[in-house]
Amino acid sequence: MKKKKKYSQWKFIMVFVAVMAMFVGVKKVMGIEVKMETKAKKMEVMKEKTEERENRLTPTARKMEAMKERKEEKERRENHLMPTAKRENGGVHRVRGVWSYSECFPDSQSVQIVAAEENGITPVRNREEAEVLVKQHQLVNICHSPFYSVDRLTHSIPYLVPKAQHLLNTICLNFMDSCQVKGLPIHMLIVTSVLRTTEDVSNLQRGNKNATTNSCHCYGTTVDIAYNKFMPMTGTYESKAALLRWNEPMKQVLSEVLNDLRMEGQCYVKYERKQGCFHLTCR
Ligand SMILES: [Zn+2]
Numbered sequence: 001m002k003k004k005k006k007y008s009q010w011k012f013i014m015v016f017v018a019v020m021a022m023f024v025g026v027k028k029v030m031g032i033e034v035k036m037e038t039k040a041k042k043m044e045v046m047k048e049k050t051e052e053r054e055n056r057l058t059p060t061a062r063k064m065e066a067m068k069e070r071k072e073e074k075e076r077r078e079n080h081l082m083p084t085a086k087r088e089n090g091g092v093h094r095v096r097g098v099w100s101y102s103e104c105f106p107d108s109q110s111v112q113i114v115a116a117e118e119n120g121i122t123p124v125r126n127r128e129e130a131e132v133l134v135k136q137h138q139l140v141n142i143c144h145s146p147f148y149s150v151d152r153l154t155h156s157i158p159y160l161v162p163k164a165q166h167l168l169n170t171i172c173l174n175f176m177d178s179c180q181v182k183g184l185p186i187h188m189l190i191v192t193s194v195l196r197t198t199e200d201v202s203n204l205q206r207g208n209k210n211a212t213t214n215s216c217h218c219y220g221t222t223v224d225i226a227y228n229k230f231m232p233m234t235g236t237y238e239s240k241a242a243l244l245r246w247n248e249p250m251k252q253v254l255s256e257v258l259n260d261l262r263m264e265g266q267c268y269v270k271y272e273r274k275q276g277c278f279h280l281t282c283r
Helices: 002-056 059-081 084-091 109-119 127-135 162-181 198-207 248-263
Strands: 148-150 187-193 222-226 229-232 267-272 277-282
Touching: 109 267, 109 277, 162 187, 162 222, 162 248, 162 277, 248 267, 248 277
Parallel strands: 148 187
Antiparallel strands: 187 222, 187 229, 222 277, 267 277
C-alpha cells in the first residue's frame, strides 16, 4: 500500500512538471511570435509616418532635403578618402616638435668643424678677402632673400658657400610650408650669424674668452638661426616689423624642420641655449 501511494505521488509530480514545461514552451513560442508581430507593426507605422511627412513637404522643400542628404554623403565620402594625417585636428596637421632640443641637436664643435673644413672656404682675414671670393663665386651674398631675414650682423658678414645657401633656403621654405600646413601664421626665420673673418673672431675673443679660434663660422658653411624671434609675413613693407618673440609652437615647427634635414644627413645642428639660436653646418 505504502509503496503504491509513493509511486503515484512521484508520477503526479512528473506529469505536473511535464505539463508546466510544455506550457512554458508554448508560451515562449507565442511570445516570439508576438514580438515579431510588434516589430513588423512598428516598421509599418514608421513607414507610414515618413510617407505622411513626405506628402506634407512642398516640392521645393523636398528638393532641399535631397540636396542636404547628397551634401552630407559627399562630406562623409571625402572625409573617409582623406589621409589620416590630414584629418587629425579638424583637417590640420599637429605641431609635434622634438622630444628634447639638446638631445636631438647635440652636434658639437668637434663634429661640425670636420664638415666645415670639408665643404667650406679657406678662412679669410677680412672683408676685402671675402669680396675676392664672392667675385670668384666661392661665396654668395645671402642678404636679399624672400625666404628669411638677416639680422643686424655685428661680428659676421652675410656670405655663405652655395651649398650652405641652398640648405638655408630649404630650411626657410620648409618652415614657411610647415607653418601653413599646421595652421599657424606664416613667419620668416631670422639669421643671426653667418661668415666670420679671422678679424671678427679675434674681436669676439677680446669680449669672450670662451670663443673658439677655429670657428665653423670661418668656413662659410655655418649659420645661426634664431629660435626666440620670428619675422611675421604681413605682405606689406615695414622698416621695423614687430617680431614674434619666444613663441613655443614656432620653435617646435623649426625644430621639426631641422630634425628632418639632420636625419636626412644634410646638416649638423647644435642647440645653443644661451644664444637663443640653432648653430648649423651643411654637410
Ligand atoms: Zn653659430
